[in-house]
Amino acid sequence: MEYEIAGWLSVIFRFVHVIASIMWIGNSILFTWMELNLIAPKAGDENTDKDLLGQLDMLHGGGVFHLQKRVINPGAIPAPLHWFMWQSYTTWITGTLLLISVFYINGGAPLLDSSKSALTGWGAIGMSVGGIIAWWLVYDTIWRSKLKEVPALAVLLSFALLMTATVYFNQYFNGRAVFLQVGVMLGSAMTANVFVHIIRNQKKFMKALLAGKPHDLKYGKQAKTRSMHNHYMTFPVLFMMLSAHFPQLISADWLSPILGVIIVSLMLVKFFMNSRYYFGGWLVAIFIVFLIACGLIKVFLIMPASTSDVGLTDVQKGAKLFVAQGCAVCHQVGSSQLAPNLDKLYNSTVQLADGGTVVADEAYLRESIERPQAKVVKGYPASMPPVSLTKEQLDNLIAYLKSR
Numbered sequence: 001m002e003y004e005i006a007g008w009l010s011v012i013f014r015f016v017h018v019i020a021s022i023m024w025i026g027n028s029i030l031f032t033w034m035e036l037n038l039i040a041p042k043a044g045d046e047n048t049d050k051d052l053l054g055q056l057d058m059l060h061g062g063g064v065f066h067l068q069k070r071v072i073n074p075g076a077i078p079a080p081l082h083w084f085m086w087q088s089y090t091t092w093i094t095g096t097l098l099l100i101s102v103f104y105i106n107g108g109a110p111l112l113d114s115s116k117s118a119l120t121g122w123g124a125i126g127m128s129v130g131g132i133i134a135w136w137l138v139y140d141t142i143w144r145s146k147l148k149e150v151p152a153l154a155v156l157l158s159f160a161l162l163m164t165a166t167v168y169f170n171q172y173f174n175g176r177a178v179f180l181q182v183g184v185m186l187g188s189a190m191t192a193n194v195f196v197h198i199i200r201n202q203k204k205f206m207k208a209l210l211a212g213k214p215h216d217l218k219y220g221k222q223a224k225t226r227s228m229h230n231h232y233m234t235f236p237v238l239f240m241m242l243s244a245h246f247p248q249l250i251s252a253d254w255l256s257p258i259l260g261v262i263i264v265s266l267m268l269v270k271f272f273m274n275s276r277y278y279f280g281g282w283l284v285a286i287f288i289v290f291l292i293a294c295g296l297i298k299v300f301l302i303m304p305a306s307t308s309d310v311g312l313t314d315v316q317k318g319a320k321l322f323v324a325q326g327c328a329v330c331h332q333v334g335s336s337q338l339a340p341n342l343d344k345l346y347n348s349t350v351q352l353a354d355g356g357t358v359v360a361d362e363a364y365l366r367e368s369i370e371r372p373q374a375k376v377v378k379g380y381p382a383s384m385p386p387v388s389l390t391k392e393q394l395d396n397l398i399a400y401l402k403s404r
């Protein structure tokens with residue numbers, strides 16, 4: 001029942017989450033684009049409108065949007081004035097609900113990897129929540145400190161600390177959960193940027209304007225730095241959120257360096273996309289970044305594992321295979337949406353599509369994996385693909401399934 005309710009809720013949360021994040025990221029990209037394309041008034045122009053910061057014309061929907069970015073005069077505050085924050089808040093709220101209904105369910109079991117550690121569930125939830133809060137505090141402190149005057153150093157330090165967190169979580173969490181945890185840490189910091197810096201700074205100068213004071217551009221500048229951080233985090237965070245679709249990467253042994261390459265290369269891609277108005281070689285640069293990133297990831301994928309299977313029990317080897325063979329993509333822990341939930345399957349009675357029942361003994365498990373179409377579970381399409389496994393791998397997988 002717990003799984004059933006969680007399944008329904010996760011459909012609703014996921015859908016709203018996807019829509020809200022598309023709206024938020026779409027805005028981030030469009031606003032940055034407008035910022036880059038604003039034409040500033042030329043110095044010495046006759047009749048220069050002194051409040052004009054820049055302007056821009058855009059063709060869309062059968063007309064021209066003539067857009068101006070202006071300093072606001074206390075006596076002439078435009079109304080209605082549109083604020084942008086709810087896409088971000090909605091993304092974060094539904095994302096958090098999704099995190100709870102998919103990963104924190106069942107005492108956090110879906111976060112863990114029994115081949116890595118014997119941590120119990122609640123500890124995992126504590127680590128995950130702690131990581132999200134700690135990352136915001138660390139990141140925000142760095143970018144409030146004097147270090148922000150040397151951006152390259154602040155970026156390097158932030159990145160090094162993020163990588164340290166990745167290595168730490170990788171000691172306890174399964175690959176999918178590591179990618180997601182880092183994505184949630186960055187995504188939560190993005191919403192906190194909106195809440196703590198962007199909106200609050202905008203409120204400050206709006207309050208001053210209402211009190212009749214002039215528009216202080218200082219606040220806008222502070223808000224803009226955090227907007228740019230958010231802008232550069234969008235591509236990596238999107239990748240991490242979608243990482244369940246890339247089983248090869250999330251099951252890799254060298255997970256942290258791969259994640260590092262992905263984060264850096266996607267930020268560089270965004271950087272070169274933004275440089276296209278003044279840098280002719282931007283497309284070539286993106287292509288080079290792409291090739292180098294793929295090359296590095298390939299090297300990490302074929303590099304011998306840092307931890308070998310020696311010393312692992314059959315159940316632990318099976319748990320690793322379950323992720324590496326892509327089983328976990330459909331049979332997601334704690335969810336029975338795409339494929340049956342395999343928890344406590346062993347020796348239970350399974351309803352079949354043809355109306356019969358079968359006891360899930362070892363022979364049934366073996367047959368389900370070797371010839372998935374032989375007996376199809378009621379309520380599911382016969383969509384499980386056959387896999388080629390060695391006898392030992394099959395034995396390990398079965399040992400693992402029996403242990404769940």
Ligand code: HEC
Binds near residue numbers: 339384
């Ligand atoms: C493309 C999605 C997909 C993948 C990948 C996948 N499965 Fe399945 N699996 C299903 C579906 C759907 C069913 C239910 C229909 C059926 O019985 O064929 C199922 C059924 C099962 C069952 C029987 C469950 C029951 O409740 O009786 C077992 C056991 C199983 N899969 C194990 C695995 C293992 C092990 C792997 C990895 C080698 C794997 N599956 C990969 C989709 C998948």
